[in-house]
Amino acid sequence: MQKNITNLKQLIRAGRGLIPASTVILNGTLVNVMSSEIYKADVAIYEDTIVAIGDVQDYTGPETKTIDASGKYLVPGLIDGHIHSECSKLSITSFAKAVVPCGTTSIVSGLDEYISVSGLEGLKEVFEEINASPLKVFWGAPYRTPYTFPQSTVAFNFNKEVHAKVQQWPECFGVWETVREYVQEEDEETLGAIEQAFKNRLPVFGCAPMARGKDLNGYLCAGVRLDHESYDHEEVVEKMRNGMHMVIRESSVTHFLKENIRAVTEVNPAFARRVSFCTDDVTATDVIEKGHVDNLVRLAIAEGVAPLTAIQMATINSAEAYRIDHLVGSISPGKIADILLVDSPETFHVNAVISNGRLVAENSKLNYKLFAPTRSSVLxxxxxxxxxxxxxxxxxxxxxxxxxxxxxxxxxxxxxxxxxxxxxxxxxxxxxxxxxxxxxxxxxxxxxxxxxxxxxxxxxxxxxxxxxxxxxxxxxxxxxxxxxxxxxxxxxxxxxxxxxxxxxxxxxxxxxxxxxxxxxxxxxxxxxxxxxxxxxxxxxxxxxxxxxxxxxxxxxxxxxxxxxxxxxxxxxxxxxxxxxxxxxxxxxxxxxxx
Structure with missing residues (x-):
């Protein structure tokens, strides 16, 4: 995801058709989440980046690989907007094996459980593991650790001094899961993390179950952008009317989608454009049996959400909420080539997955061997x-x-x-x-x-x-x-x-x-x-x-x-x-x- 002058020149030339694409996807139907249209279009990819959509005949060279998408719909890679992957008991490598074949190519996570047991040293090892996997993790630095109030014991205490350092890391995309009680109690470590985020122009992710009225107003005045914790659709409506992006949660134990999606299906369809999805805490059993974010798309459709709208919730809406839409969330030139081949928008079964420009999964399985790293004593x-x-x-x-x-x-x-x-x-x-x-x-x-x-x-x-x-x-x-x-x-x-x-x-x-x-x-x-x-x-x-x-x-x-x-x-x-x-x-x- 890093850019430099050399690869920018190559991408610009590839986008202009001056050098051939690495891969083209032909004969598919594009689900364009940016324009809310579905139409026939091909896609050209240079290395890990989309360089053209539409007619890509001029982008093909003798070494260009071809993927035939006849009868399939092309959908952006799905994004889980808030997840503790550790709660699945799967390492990052094993978690990628489970969710990428379901179409999840990106997650937003604080990796906070790893931090609580191994500190920044262990976190850096997890980053290396992520880089070797087909799953992208947009990391939010935990607002503090531990999250508990009064403070419990963990292996590493994440404080405002740590934030001053890690918010400069290229892996950092915001402040993770800022719990309302710490904002409301004016905890200085938490406010220090938010202060650094404002300086670094990073979004602040929230966690505010049952926040209403004056408590919600005070919380929003701290600069929190979004929330994944609402217990009923009235709470969703109030938060959205007050400017929040809402991440609807459907985890293995908290089944909130059916209730919370009523904010869209019964109160105001216009809310849909700022609603996205997360699974928060999910078991391996549920992923194997039901799927991952793809399952949430199907559940939303079953509750009356239009298929294209449900797909937007799982892709571009999440990317925009977390300010990562310059990288992922749509099939458009300049974005990372995370593309799904699905049977139809209505039934939404993922047949194949392209991540970072590479075909990595077919028929619900990775198509190559992915090995976990050798574990050090840190983890x-x-x-x-x-x-x-x-x-x-x-x-x-x-x-x-x-x-x-x-x-x-x-x-x-x-x-x-x-x-x-x-x-x-x-x-x-x-x-x-x-x-x-x-x-x-x-x-x-x-x-x-x-x-x-x-x-x-x-x-x-x-x-x-x-x-x-x-x-x-x-x-x-x-x-x-x-x-x-x-x-x-x-x-x-x-x-x-x-x-x-x-x-x-x-x-x-x-x-x-x-x-x-x-x-x-x-x-x-x-x-x-x-x-x-x-x-x-x-x-x-x-x-x-x-x-x-x-x-x-x-x-x-x-x-x-x-x-x-x-x-x-x-x-x-x-x-x-x-x-x-x-x-x-x-x-x-x-x-x-x-």
Whole structure:
């Protein structure tokens, strides 16, 4: 994506037809997202750049490769406008194998989970990995790390001084996922990141679930350009009327497209031009079974959006929202040659993918071998924490026997946790979890060797009847999170992760039931997407056998440390009231036996 005088001269000459194209695509029907037209047109590509559309007969030379697109529609490469690829548990290489054949050629990401476990050194290794893949990543520098409030523990703290440096990097295209609470609380690290963005003319990406009225106005006055977090279409309408670009999210656990697209289909069709798509957090299983951004195009069409409009949402709208439309988002001269061959705009099945001017995928598979890089110690998965014992997961109080009134964090969907007051038994100074009342223990353990923090609280909604499950992949800080009905099983689950360098595990009756190793930073794997999908299925089945009926038990669990989600969370510093932005004591009252 870098330009210099030498390659600019070559591109100009190629655009003028003075030197032959590297590749031409013939006999296709162009979906022109710039003019909202669909018509017959050929495309000429020089190396990785589109140089002509229309009649390209004058651009063909003896060495020019030809791609026959007869019966196919030519569509720009799709853009995921906000994604934590790490939450898929796929490394960048494996993630590219999964989504590029679906037509996703660009993503916008903060790569923040990698930063939280390996800092800038690990991030630079990920950049090198990206450069070797067919997937482009438009990186936004995280507004800060950790995102949690109060501040939890991560391996690297991203602050305003770091922003002063990294915003100068060529990889940086903005400030990533600026959470409303930090703006509203006038956090100086966050405001410092925004200050640098203004100096560098970089856009500020937002994260403002349920922001309305005066809170929204204050947030917008900080200069935030777009948002991917709206819980209903009225929220979308208000944000768009106030000038925001809206990124509609349809993740593996938050299915918001059907509701949010109503802003376009029922309120104002003119909103469509500033609506784009993202998947945010997606599992390998969902990508394999449903597709990626291509699936969102099909879902939007099913909700009544015109096919051309849905394609614009997945391409040029996203590029314009993130100010990357000079590079991607359309099939037009001067843009990177990311082009899809699809069956039709209405059904939108991707048959072939051209990325950076090269045919890289056909029939839902990459057409060449893509290998992950050799991993250095920087992205190792060593968990730097001490082994646990059963007592680490027993909630002890100053009451030998009696009852405790506790606040349990009750999950209502993946991104809402509400207060649930429950009476639990106290035996031998320990507050006992109660599977009959669906109350489990949950803990987060700091795993970077910085302070040894351990938290302990109560949660509801998972319905485990026994056992435990744990994960070292847990945004936003990727400390170890463990949940269970039995303290001994919780300890076994955590110790198994420590011994094996991270992953996800389900335990019952003192035995490991299922385990997925995540050797890349303790958060991702270089396994093939199909293998990760298979392991995800086994983990979910194991949790289901313990009584959990949630659609994604481990993903619901590993979202618990995110303090931007109302109303409760838990990090290594303790359970958090996400409204008051402070830790709380889950023991509300102790009553001695009479």
């Amino acid at each position: 190792s998965s060593e968990l730097k924490c001490a082994k646990t014992t059963k007592s680490d997961f027993e909630y002890r109080v100053d009451l030998e026997n009696g009852q405790a009134k506790v606040l349990a964090m009750n999950v209502i969907g993946p991104f809402v946790r509400k207060r649930r007051d429950v009476i639990l038994e106290v035996e031998d100074f320990i507050v006992r979890p109660d599977i009959e009342q669906d109350v489990l223990m949950v803990s987060v353990l700091e795993r970077f060797g910085r302070n040894g923090n351990k938290s302990l609280a109560f949660c509801s909604g998972w319905k485990l009847k026994k056992g435990a499950m744990a994960s070292s992949a847990a945004p936003d800080d990727n400390n170890i999170i463990v949940m269970g009905a039995d303290a001994a099983d919780m300890s076994l689950a955590v110790n198994h992760l420590i011994e094996n360098g991270g992953g996800q595990v389900v335990v019952a009756d003192g035995k490991i039931i299922e385990f997925l190793s995540l050797p890349v930073g303790g958060i991702a794997s270089d396994l093939e997407p199909e293998e990760i999908a298979y392991r995800e299925t086994l983990l979910t089945k194991a949790a289901n056998q313990l009584g959990c009926d949630l659609p994604e038990p481990l993903m619901y669990m590993f979202f618990l440390p995110i303090t931007a989600i109302p109303d409760y969370a838990i990090t290594d510093v303790g359970p958090v009231d996400c409204i008051a932005l402070e830790t709380f004591d889950p023991i509300l009252e102790l009553v001695k036996d009479k």
